[in-house]
Amino acid sequence: MKVFISADIEGTAGIATWSEADRDHADYPQFRDLMTAEVVAACEGARAAGATEVVVKDAHDSGRNLMIGRLPDYVRVIRNWSGHPESMMFGLGSDFAAAIYTGYHSKAGTETNPLAHTSTLRISRLILNGEVASEFTVNALSAARHGVPSAFIAGDAGICADARAMVPGIGTVETLEGFGPATISLSPARAQAAIRQGVEAALRGDLSGRLPKRADHYEVVVEYVNPVDAYRASWYPGARKHGPRAVAFEAAEFFEIQRALRFMNS
Structure with missing residues (x-):
């Protein structure tokens, strides 16, 4: 194992x-x-x-x-x-x-x-499919x-x-x-x-049920502390502005969300 x-x-x-x-x-x-x-x-x-x-x-x-x-x-x-x-x-x-x-x-x-934080102190909230993540x-x-x-x-x-x-x-x-x-x-x-x-x-124990529910589609919204970071992240391919300090990105595959976060939060 x-x-x-x-x-x-x-x-x-x-x-x-x-x-x-x-x-x-x-x-x-x-x-x-x-x-x-x-x-x-x-x-x-x-x-x-x-x-x-x-x-x-x-x-x-x-x-x-x-x-x-x-x-x-x-x-x-x-x-x-x-x-x-x-x-x-x-x-x-x-x-x-x-x-x-x-x-x-x-x-x-x-x-x-x-x-408490999520990934970096530059992020005020990370929202995945409508829920704070x-x-x-x-x-x-x-x-x-x-x-x-x-x-x-x-x-x-x-x-x-x-x-x-x-x-x-x-x-x-x-x-x-x-x-x-x-x-x-x-x-x-x-x-x-x-x-x-x-x-x-x-x-x-029985581990078979310890998997979170996966969705058919994902939307991540990254709310930044500073609008400068939101502006920079908005240039990731497929990302869009989502208010004055936030950027959104959507994908069917969760790995694409991970890829976007890798670059949007760097």
Whole structure:
């Protein structure tokens, strides 16, 4: 059994400020360590459930955050960014049994994590087929495009609630909840133990229903903070202006949405 893990940091237990996610700040090393520990816990849970190979995509910022010397020997790790439209899910294929998400965070425009955002801080909201979308929304649909179920997610309370609504039966561990600029969090040790147990339980369960519903047609609307970014994105082939700070794009295939986002948000 092959398992794919997409690892972010802004939903890691204990995190509360942007400095803790910034590789150029003195606060970062501690949370790089905690991000790695949560990934290792997920790997151990997958192994206990029978995984023979685990592929981890380092999916935060530089793509070079995980302390790779601490990863188990059955893990392959994808670092940095290839430029492929699948972005945080790059490396996933139809031969994987499940996708797992660690360190995930709430979508832009919500209050359940002071670090809530979607892809970049230049975006105020990402709307997919009329619903405000998160990075998990896009990534779970990316996995579904390969026929891969989304089995488990660890992150803040907001993204876990969104994940349960989108993928009924998905395993979740709520690491923290935001209150304005503050967070109330599990202790890292408690979160890591829960992630290990949660991943194992999720992978031992029935994964057949853990695929989000796919549509026959997709429209994505990207609302930017700055109208300058909207103007620039409007030049992507097929994109159109959608108000003073927004750009829309439509396609029948979800991969075309991913391709558009790859260039419109760069």
